[in-house]
Amino acid sequence: MVNLLRYIAQAGCILAICHQASAAPAPRRTVWETVTVTSCPGDVCATTAPCTTTEPEPTTTFVSTTSTSTSTATSSRYTAPPSGNPYRDRNFNTIHHIYNLTIFPNQVPIITFGASAVPDGLFADHASGRISPVGNFTDFEDSIEYFFALPPLPISNKNSAAFTRFEIAQFSSECPEVAASTVYLYASVVNETSPDNGKLVSILKQTGFWRFNERGEVINYDLALIEVDHFIEELTSTDYNDPAAQQELIHTTCNAQALRCHGKNAQYDSIEHCIEVLSAKPFGSYTDVWSDSVVCRSIHIVLTITRPDAHCPHVGPGGGMKCVDYDYKTRQFDDMHLWGRTDLFRCVA
Numbered sequence: 117m118v119n120l121l122r123y124i125a126q127a128g129c130i131l132a133i134c135h136q137a138s139a140a141p142a143p144r145r146t147v148w149e150t151v152t153v154t155s156c157p158g159d160v161c162a163t164t165a166p167c168t169t170t171e172p173e174p175t176t177t178f179v180s181t182t183s184t185s186t187s188t189a190t191s192s193r194y195t196a197p198p199s200g201n202p203y204r205d206r207n208f209n210t211i212h213h214i215y216n217l218t219i220f221p222n223q224v225p226i227i228t229f230g231a232s233a234v235p236d237g238l239f240a241d242h243a244s245g246r247i248s249p250v251g252n253f254t255d256f257e258d259s260i261e262y263f264f265a266l267p268p269l270p271i272s273n274k275n276s277a278a279f280t281r282f283e284i285a286q287f288s289s290e291c292p293e294v295a296a297s298t299v300y301l302y303a304s305v306v307n308e309t310s311p312d313n314g315k316l317v318s319i320l321k322q323t324g325f326w327r328f329n330e331r332g333e334v335i336n337y338d339l340a341l342i343e344v345d346h347f348i349e350e351l352t353s354t355d356y357n358d359p360a361a362q363q364e365l366i367h368t369t370c371n372a373q374a375l376r377c378h379g380k381n382a383q384y385d386s387i388e389h390c391i392e393v394l395s396a397k398p399f400g401s402y403t404d405v406w407s408d409s410v411v412c413r414s415i416h417i418v419l420t421i422t423r424p425d426a427h428c429p430h431v432g433p434g435g436g437m438k439c440v441d442y443d444y445k446t447r448q449f450d451d452m453h454l455w456g457r458t459d460l461f462r463c464v465a
């Protein structure tokens with residue numbers, strides 16, 4: 117709880133940049149989890165400069181153009197969809213808004229406050245879908261956490277990288293209910309005191325289909341993250357084939373679960389017990405996160421910040437129905453089980 121409160125304080129500080137320059141400088145260092153980090157990436161709390169966020173005027177260009185800005189956190193350049201087709205524009209705007217909330221620090225309030233920080237109109241109450249290779253999600257909270265709590269925070273990786281810009285590279289919506297998109301998420305260094313600030317670290321590609329309800333909210337999605345193992349490797353500058361890196365991930369995950377999964381959410385007797393259990397499991401790979409592996413637990417541990425009761429079991433020895441081995445065909449093709457039908461992403465004339 118103490119850590120969560122500290123985290124909230126930190127998140128509040130990050131947010132303060134874009135509302136009001138924070139009056140008093142925040143504590144310079146704070147303990148978050150087991151690592152010591154500066155309380156605000158890029159010393160944003162120390163600055164008294166006014167908010168520099170400048171959203172470009174919407175243009176009518178469809179594909180977002182390459183950003184010329186190298187500054188971080190505010191460097192996204194967005195463009196509006198073409199006018200003329202109301203449902204296409206509506207669907208594009210919903211998708212655009214969703215990805216905008218994965219851009220640092222826009223996701224911070226959602227990590228901190230959960231569902232209540234998600235604007236209305238993006239996801240329907242019973243939104244459900246699949247994001248390969250992470251898993252399937254069967255309600256609003258589940259869905260929004262996997263969209264917004266998983267994008268990297270600068271404090272969570274040694275490159276201090278976060279998504280600072282996205283581009284909807286491909287988009288099509290032939291009917292009001294369905295759209296398809298390919299989106300590039302650009303991860304760059306967010307550290308104003310670093311000479312690398314703003315430098316591109318890697319790009320993640322997400323592609324797939326969306327279904328909307330009559331209000332234009334996403335009700336279902338079937339998305340894939342492409343070559344996510346290479347993205348993670350570049351994001352973290354870590355070779356996860358290296359046994360030392362694997363051990364480190366086990367230790368980080370076990371330390372984090374000890375901090376967040378206690379009382380009725382406790383999964384292991386001790387950190388040592390966790391290390392012992394996880395060391396005996398397959399390490400797994402970031403292309404196969406949906407498995408009884410260390411990698412799966414290292415992803416789900418992130419979400420225990422937001423809802424420990426829901427996510428601690430995923431990190432436990434049994435995997436809580438998420439970090440378990442399902443067979444490939446069930447994971448990828450069991451649309452009937454997930455949605456009760458197989459034709460959700462087709463436009464019917």
Ligand SMILES: *[C@@H]1O[C@H](CO)[C@@H](O)[C@H](O)[C@H]1NC(C)=O
Pocket residue numbers: 171194212213216217222
């Ligand atoms: C992106 O999100 C930020 C923070 O919520 C918001 O200020 C900005 O207007 C959004 N931009 C677009 C184009 O939606």
Ligand SMILES: *[C@@H]1O[C@H](CO)[C@@H](O)[C@H](O)[C@H]1NC(C)=O
Pocket residue numbers: 153154157158274275276307308309310311
């Ligand atoms: C930011 O960059 C500076 C200079 O390279 C470095 O000393 C500092 O540790 C970095 N901060 C974080 C949080 O990585």
Ligand SMILES: *[C@@H]1O[C@H](CO)[C@@H](O)[C@H](O)[C@H]1NC(C)=O
Pocket residue numbers: 252254442446447448450453454455
């Ligand atoms: C989620 O996926 C797993 C593995 O494919 C499956 O067993 C489970 O039934 C799915 N849940 C739903 C609601 O489809």
